[in-house]
Amino acid sequence: MTEQAETRRAPGTPCWVSLMVHGLGTTEDFYGALFGWEFAPGPEPFGPYVRALIDGKEVAGIGQLPPDHNLPMAWTTYFATDDADETAETIRGCGGTVAVGPLDAGSAGRVAICSDPVGAVFGIWQAAAHIGTRLTGVHGTPAWNELVTRDTSTVGKFYQSVFGHEPEAVVSADFDYLTLHVAGRPVAAVHGVGRALPHDRGAHWMTYFEVDDTDAAAELAADLGGRVLRPPHETANGRLAVVADPEGAIFTIVRSER
Missing domain, CATH: 3.10.180.10 (2,3-Dihydroxybiphenyl 1,2-Dioxygenase, domain 1)
Structure with missing residues (x-):
């Protein structure tokens, strides 16, 4: 929408x-x-x-x-x-x-x-x-923002204290994920990935951009001189791929569930 x-x-x-x-x-x-x-x-x-x-x-x-x-x-x-x-x-x-x-x-x-x-x-x-x-919800617009870090416990309270975010944790033994809410609405998330956190990047905010077709956009990004770091795959929130632009800036493309 x-x-x-x-x-x-x-x-x-x-x-x-x-x-x-x-x-x-x-x-x-x-x-x-x-x-x-x-x-x-x-x-x-x-x-x-x-x-x-x-x-x-x-x-x-x-x-x-x-x-x-x-x-x-x-x-x-x-x-x-x-x-x-x-x-x-x-x-x-x-x-x-x-x-x-x-x-x-x-x-x-x-x-x-x-x-x-x-x-x-x-x-x-x-x-x-x-x-x-x-503008949101159409091809080429920001769709989501997610902090990728080692674990949510060390930093979730920081954003709660600074911005008044209301955190909601996913209850799972093997998935460390905290959704941040403002006035009851989810606005961002903190994703704890443990040892999978890239050593060369450390903790970082990831921008998601909406696309009409994840597979086609990933292929086009590569054709334009970028790189596909994680090929298109299905998730609960839509079909995602992680790509880098020609200077190495990493972002996620997603066709959201609509």
């Missing part, structure tokens, strides 16, 4: 995803071909930046890294807040780190880049002119 979001998100709700890369133009080509994105410039709090659009609606952002920055390529999940400065202080008080900001992104809003106590990077966004993702 298509959803147009024209109002500010409730605090603690994922509201935006963005990616910082070295080759902005080639990255636009990849995602434009894969998801049908078009691009518009700005805002530019960290340098050159474009907003990805579907039918003129903002769905994600891509920015250009300075040449001397050799950071791992990764999609970043941003959580809505009504007060970025207050939330940043709470993050510090709960054992997290505020690496950048809070700072103003022109008239768009106020932003900070943070990490939780296990090192997973995320952003906070205080909306002004830019409220975040304006």
